[in-house]
Amino acid sequence: MMSEAPFPTVSNFIWLGDRFVETLDLEPAGVRRHRLSEASGQFSIQQRTAAGEHVLARDRLGVNKLFFAIDGEGGVHTSNYRFDLARRGFSPEAIWSVPSGHVVTIDPAERMLALEKYADLAFNEDPTESARPTAYAGQIRERLTAVFRSLAPVVGRRPLYVSLSGGLDSATVGALAREFVGEFTAVTFAVDTGRSGLHSEDLHYAARLAAHLGVRFEPVVLTRAQILSLLDTALIYGQDWRDFNVHCALVNAAVGAAIRDRHAASASAAAPVLLTGDVMNELMADYTAVWYNGREYYRLPRLSPGRLRRFLVSGLDAGDREVGVFKHFGVDVVQPYALCAEVYASLPASFIESPQAKQRLVREVMGDRIPDYIYDRPKTRAQAGGADEITGTLAVLADAGIDAAALEQRFSTLFSTDRARMRQWIRAGFYRFTSSYPTGVTHAALDA
């Protein structure tokens, strides 16, 4: 029979303007939408009302994931991990996602399900507004400062880590964390190349930056075999098979395992928390394809950056390469840029599409708090490892013959489904969801 033991839950970091809270009271129904629309941050909420309804809500960017399934007796089962529900015996068709920025209300007695959107991120697609960063820097600086000031009492008493790649996004997070929160340990991933001290450009720049900030630096260097041993973990807890997410989930699995091991050896009882520079690339459409051994990876929809960012941001709904993977290792993740989404979304398309947009904006916002060598460095992605030489998880998997099709196959095996059905789980960056009460096979639960 199915176990009723609760699943482990991903932590909420709900920002209500000047403070963080762990949950929201979504009763009565009349205030639900307003209360949710006031909240920023990352959360997944499951509550039972006095009337017996199940209320499920998820943050507007979909940083935290939330899945549910309804069994044959009308019992509603929820988890942050799809895998938990699969292990409990639900068939793939019986598992649904709560989409980002939505609240789902389920009344099994009435066989009723209502899906309501409570928040929408408004992107400024005006092609004529000013492309000068000075016009927006003040607002962004103000928001970032408020976020980090509010974070200080929440994360400052816990073992604090910042994921540094040596790039602009994480450098900004590191600099602001140092200024407003205090000391932390910088962690940076690299693949062991066998060349002492020359594992990756990321490592080199991150080490320099950590020294500049006056914080402890901890490289996480894994051999190719060690990285490959983490693949199933990356697939299951990263909740995605697409290569751009799996390669990144592998980086995070390596870092998460290192933090877990380090924390296990420390005397602190508080769970570690990690700040990352994620979400900024989506908000500024700052992604490009990567070429390795004559093949193109991380291809993007053929849209202008000003239009693309909306799809990149909504695509955060699917894939759990950060929060989900790190939580598996007992590490809470906070993504400060997710708390600033509205101000970044208000940047006009004309600015997003202007040359060196991010560099110019960050320089305007952060000034000399970030050293010049970080501004001047070509953009890289952690899973690539460097701009000039691809040394990251992309190369590890590609060289091992684990391509996109192999990832898809392995994921389908782990989740006991076939690839054709699996492809129905994600569409346009959203996990599969429903706007009506599941019927037929969709609510048939199987005994584990």
Added chain:
Amino acid sequence: MQRWTPDTVADELERFIRHQFQVPDDDTNLTRETHLWEAGYVDSLGVAEVIAHLEETFGVRIPDEALFSPDFVRIRGIAQIVCDLRAKRPEILGRAS
């Protein structure tokens, strides 16, 4: 002004899909009833391109809720969704188109 009906929207959408995803004109497997995602004519990246094209061409905003609608998998169904969305737009209702 172009008068859009389910048939003309479908025509335009098929033209876009054939062009954007390099489907030969003589590929008769692509019909108004073909499941675009299962048949592999449009992949996960292509969905974003289809949505962006629909929104730009027909002046509608495809809601998230449409993504997993059983109609949003075939050209005919998508065309109907677009026409329904246009009909709900107050500024469209008052026009001759």
